[in-house]
Amino acid sequence: MSDQNSIVSQIGDLASAGEKMIERLRRKAFLPDSRKGLNVRVGIAEAAQLLGCSTNRIRMAEDDGRLPPPPSGENGRRLGYSMEELMHMREVLGASPARAPLDVPAIIAVQNFKGGVGKSTVTTHLAHYFAVQGYRVLVVDCDSQATTTTLFGFNPHFNITRDETLYPYLSIDPTQTDLLYAVKRTPWPNVDLIPSNLELFDVEYELAASGSDGQSVLAARFRKLKAGLMDMARDYDVVILDPPPALGTISLAVMQAANALLVPLAATTPDFCSTVQFLSMMDQVIAQLIEAGIAVDYSFVRLICSKFDGGDPSHEMVRTIMEQTFGPALLPVPILESAEISHAALRMMTVYELEKPIGTPRTHKRCRANLDEAMGQIEQLVRAGWGRVAPAREEDVIHA
Structure with missing residues (x-):
């Protein structure tokens, strides 16, 4: 028994060692005061x-x-x-792309129950793409693994307490009546973040143990998250939600709070199969939510192929299967697998935050152009929801 306890205790030791290494990487990657900076300039x-x-x-x-x-x-x-x-x-x-006052803010959930599809990478790059284009963006990290929080420059273990996450708002005994308390500024002037950490998972435990009135408690939490996000969204054009990669209470609340759904999936057969299962499960869950009187309504549902390697025949084959299966619901431009994204992530950054290429200028330029095109597809869906298309460029109007 003592041997078993010794082995189990190793898990805690490994976690502690890992947290210390993350903090070392963060301090090395960021400024001396341990806060991330944004030094990007455009010509x-x-x-x-x-x-x-x-x-x-x-x-x-x-x-x-x-x-x-x-x-x-x-x-x-x-x-x-x-x-x-x-x-x-x-x-x-007069070149702001911001929504009109009567336009409903886009609240986009980036969700797939399959891990490793680049969910947090898509979330952060999408946020920074919208920021570069001039939109006001709020990112809400709803995943207790807190990868998105880390990519925004916060160490969820050392820098974020449970009271700075969604927990005080969603818990059984809430201490907050709105979400303003949780909003943190980021290095981007037009991007804010509601962070997460491991303790957010306590919400799942509490609601699971809510007793005989559990269903009514859950329904109340679903409606509460949506109300809180809609209230916050008044100050933003786009809200991006990063939910846990599992069908739990928080994921269900996020699915109900969102008004758009983006599903990233990699071009592999296991990812394709698991995404089909995810969609099937979502269909059943949404039907149950609607039956319980909890409204679910999306302005768009799209899938985006991530980590796509055009030089890999198996990727090409699986992407063809995706196109045949999902039709126009699959966005035509995939996110390409790129060393530039991996190198940026090692520095806890996105490609949009790099002052200069990490790899070759050609690789960086190709990666950035692909990201702009892939993320631009989602921008067009958002603008279409507002009844508008992309702003016209002066030169295009003149030449037309």
């Missing part, structure tokens, strides 16, 4: 493309004093615009 050509205007219009606004010129380096060359400066430029030049 005038890229800024003009993002704002949908000409470089000449930006220069004119700088010349007449409406916009400050970007700072110059020691060699006198312009350093480019920071994300804060880009947001200011959008306001001055």
Whole structure:
């Protein structure tokens, strides 16, 4: 028995050693004060493309004093615009893509019960893509594994307490009546985060042990999360939810709170099969929720192929099967497997946060272009839900 206890105690030792290593990696990757920084700058050509205007219009606004010129380096060359400066430029030049006051904020759940499909990677890259485009974004980490929280620069073990997660709002004995307490600023001026940590899982235990009135307690929690998110969403254009990769109470609450569903899946046969099972289970669960009087309504449901290697014949074959099976529900542009994404993740970053390529410039450019195109598909779905398409670029209008 003592040998068994010794072996079991190793699990705690391994967890402790792992947490200490994560903290070492975090301190090495981030600034001296252990908080992540954002040092990305864009040149005038890229800024003009993002704002949908000409470089000449930006220069004119700088010349007449409406916009400050970007700072110059020691060699006198312009350093480019920071994300804060880009947001200011959008306001001055009337180039904000923000929703109209009557448009319903997009609340997108990124969900699949199969682990390893890149759920948190898709969540963080989607958030940063929307941020670069000028949208106001809230990311809600609902997964007690807290991978998304880690990618945003917080160590869920050392930096986040249970009272800073969804727990005080969703627990059996809540101490918070809205979600404002949990919102944290991130290095991105237009992205906020509600973080998670392992203790959020206590909600699952509590609700499972809620007794004879368990069903009514669950229904109340489902409605409460949706109400809280809708209240918070008034200050954002897009809310992105990262739920646990399992069919638990929190996942069900997230599925009911969302108004759009994005399902990432890798191009392998096991991922395809498990995703089919996930969709089948979702269909049954949603029917039961509706029968219980809990509304579920999505403006769109889409699948996106992640970690796709176009040079792998098996990936090509499985993707063809996906296209034949899911039709237009499968987004046409997959997220390509890229060393640049892996290298960024090692630094607890997304590709959108890299100041310069980690690999070759060609690899970085290809990866960034693919991410822009893949994430842009989701932006178009969001804008279509608002009754609008992508903002027209000045040059396109002139040439048309």
